[in-house]
Amino acid sequence: MEFKNLNRFTVIVIVLSLAVALGVAFLRVY
Amino acid sequence: MMQAALSRILAYLGIILLPLILLAIVNLRDQDNFVYNAGRCLGLLGFAILIAQVVLAARLKWVEKPFGLNITFPFHRRMGVFVAILLSIHPVLLALGGSGWPLLIGTKMPWFIWLGKAGLLLLLINVCLSVGRASLGIKFERWRLLHDLLGPAILILVFLHSWNAGDDLTVVPMKVLWVAFLGLSVLLFGYHRLLRPWLLRRHPYRVVEVRQETPEVWTLKFVPPAGEKRFNFVPGQFQFLTLLREPTLPVEEHHFTISSSPTEPDFHTSTIKVSGDFTASIGRTRVGDKAVIHAPFGRFSYLVHPDARDLVFIAGGIGITPLMSNLRHMRDTGAARRVLLLYANKSEPDIVFYEELAQMERGEKPDLQVVHILSQPRSNWQGETGRLDREKLERLCGAHLAHSTFFLCCPPPMTMGLVNILRDHGVADSKISFEYFSL
Numbered sequence: 001m002e003f004k005n006l007n008r009f010t011v012i013v014i015v016l017s018l019a020v021a022l023g024v025a026f027l028r029v030y
Numbered sequence: 031m032m033q034a035a036l037s038r039i040l041a042y043l044g045i046i047l048l049p050l051i052l053l054a055i056v057n058l059r060d061q062d063n064f065v066y067n068a069g070r071c072l073g074l075l076g077f078a079i080l081i082a083q084v085v086l087a088a089r090l091k092w093v094e095k096p097f098g099l100n101i102t103f104p105f106h107r108r109m110g111v112f113v114a115i116l117l118s119i120h121p122v123l124l125a126l127g128g129s130g131w132p133l134l135i136g137t138k139m140p141w142f143i144w145l146g147k148a149g150l151l152l153l154l155i156n157v158c159l160s161v162g163r164a165s166l167g168i169k170f171e172r173w174r175l176l177h178d179l180l181g182p183a184i185l186i187l188v189f190l191h192s193w194n195a196g197d198d199l200t201v202v203p204m205k206v207l208w209v210a211f212l213g214l215s216v217l218l219f220g221y222h223r224l225l226r227p228w229l230l231r232r233h234p235y236r237v238v239e240v241r242q243e244t245p246e247v248w249t250l251k252f253v254p255p256a257g258e259k260r261f262n263f264v265p266g267q268f269q270f271l272t273l274l275r276e277p278t279l280p281v282e283e284h285h286f287t288i289s290s291s292p293t294e295p296d297f298h299t300s301t302i303k304v305s306g307d308f309t310a311s312i313g314r315t316r317v318g319d320k321a322v323i324h325a326p327f328g329r330f331s332y333l334v335h336p337d338a339r340d341l342v343f344i345a346g347g348i349g350i351t352p353l354m355s356n357l358r359h360m361r362d363t364g365a366a367r368r369v370l371l372l373y374a375n376k377s378e379p380d381i382v383f384y385e386e387l388a389q390m391e392r393g394e395k396p397d398l399q400v401v402h403i404l405s406q407p408r409s410n411w412q413g414e415t416g417r418l419d420r421e422k423l424e425r426l427c428g429a430h431l432a433h434s435t436f437f438l439c440c441p442p443p444m445t446m447g448l449v450n451i452l453r454d455h456g457v458a459d460s461k462i463s464f465e466y467f468s469l
Contacts, residue, residue, distance in 0.1 A: 005459070006101055009039075010108045017046055021075045024050045025067035028059060 035096040045082045049074040049207060056203050066127025069120050070198060076117040077188055077211070079109055080153075084181070084215040088222040089270075089324070098329040100465065107160060114157040117150050117188075142194035149187030156180040169307065171282050178223060185215055227322070233258065234274065234320035238297065240313070243382045247348060248312050249289065249301045252321050261325055263292050264333050265359035266352040266437075269325030271300065279311050287465075288326065289351040291358035301382060303348040330437065330465050332356050332367065338435035338461070342427060343371045344418070344448060346440030347380065352465060353439055354383055360396040368397040370430055374418045374440070377406050401426055418444070420451050431455045438464040 050071060062070075085093060086106040094102055125133045133139070156177065159166070163173045189212050198204055239251035254260045265288075272283045289301040302312045330352050332341060343353045350373060360367055375381050381402060391398050403414040403422065414422065424431070436452055438445050445464050452462055 006104060006108075010105060010112075013043070013046075013109070014112050016043070017075055017079070020047050020050050021071040022068055024054050025064055025071040027054065028067050029062070029064045 038093060038096055042082060042085075045085065046075065046078045049078050049204065052203055052207055053198055057198060057201050063127055065123055066129070069123030069127055070196070072116050072123065073120040073192060073196065074198065076113050076120060077192055077208075079113040079116070080185055080188060081211045081215050083110060083113070084185070084218045087181075088218045089327070090218075094327060099327045110157050110160060114153050117153060121146070121150075140195070142191050145187050146191030146195060149184050149191055152180050152184045152187065156184065170284075171308075182215075182219055185212070226324070230322045230324055235323050237273075237315055237317055237319045237321055240315050240317060242313065243301060244380055246304045246380070247301060247382050248304075248315070249299050250312070250315055250321075251290075251297050251299045252323065253297050260296065260298060261323075263288060263298070263326035264331045265291055265355040266330035266332070267326035267328040267355075268352070269298075269300065269323050269327070272322040273315060274320040274322065275311075275315055279314060280308050282308050283322075283324075284308055285327075287351040287355070289354050291355055291362050293359055293362035301348070301351045301354070305348075328352075328465075330356075330439070330463060332360070332365075332435075332437070334463070335435050335461075339367060340430060340434040341367055341369045342430050342434045342436045343369055344436065344438045344440060345371065345373045346418075346444050347375055348382065349439030349441075349465065350382055351439075353437060354386075356437070357387075357390060357396065357398065361390055361393060364395045366395060366397075369399070370427065370434070371398060371400045372403060372418060372423075372426055373400060374403045374405070374444075377404055378408060378411065418448070423448060423451055424455075431457065435461045436463070438462070440464075 053071075053074065083106055086102050086109070089099065121133055125131055133143070159168065159173060159176060159180075163170075168176075189208065193199055193208060199208060233255045235252040235254055237250055238253050239249075241249045241251070243249055268285050268287045270283050270285050272281060273279070274281060286300040286302055288298050290297065290299040292298075302309055304310050304312060332338065335341075343356070345353050353371065357369065357371070359365070360369070371387070373381070373387075378384075387398075387400050390396070391400050401414060403416070403418050404411055405415070405417055407413075407415050414426070416422070427434070431452070436457060438448055440448065449462055449464060453459070
């Protein structure tokens, strides 16, 4: 991975992890 | 290499998402509302990211190799900021979801909630110190000591908080995972900060030459312990170096580029400029002093671009050192590459490796052209003057802009300015490599 892709990669990791966390929270309730 | 990078990325995602996936498998249904559950899930995610922070920071070769530390360390920093935000939102969502505002502002609460608050406070302090270290004027060594104390303290506080407060940690698989996470972080921290330094100190390298290159630049030459081979490296990589010298001189670990070529089988060198408290003493290093070396790291090498025939190297001052390692390797292996070196300095006496570069220019391989650019030249200087700006870069590179691969090693503002100019000219990011080592 090139350095310039790091920010993009970080955003992907953050969005993915938040999506999984909120997804699991959603599935537990509904 | 893509496969290697992918396996590390999947391993990282595996660590940070494992608690949520396990939770979804073993204990999915819950009576609480969505907001409260979201708060709990962010807490679980936050602890896993904290564990992964230790993995990123431990300088593990397996983790670092496909990216370079100058990728994994900045990623560690970005994720540090993210986890601080995440764990700050965690109690807010719990309060909104039913625990009520006393959770945030009340004083009568169980001890493990206080531990969680203390962990979060230390995490916020740690992130602020790390992000603002330079502007706060904190010395690197002092910051690192604080970071080494705060990191484990945060992990222990957050572990105790979640172990006692977390409803989801009542099921056995989650308890096992939590203990395994804590065990992994303790083992990695112990290895990184205690065991490995101790092992490296038992086999120190030896300084066999201290050569002054310019009034402010020194080259140290190292040989491995008797009977041992020097570590393997590729040109352009760097080392973590701790010099063990006379007792009055600082014993600190700093990273320095290796300036020699790996084609020299018995030794390696670092060329170091006086630029701070530690490097101010570099000229007082003596032949026979010991050097604890952890290496190699980094990917700033022309060998990473095997198909690139035309290269442009841009060096600002002491940034010449990794490029010199690359050029020496090309010379020693007869590499058929065409290289334009733009080398910016203040004045003639500041030019490091002037003679050797001139000699290389006269040789056939690599096909090297050196352009010196001086910002404060003497009156009789015939070459380029001023700063390496857009006009100069465009004029000096000419046709190179269309097809060359660029390697830049300059101070960060200069690097970013030049990278932006190259991008304006349509140079693809994959053809621009630069050293940007910053925690």
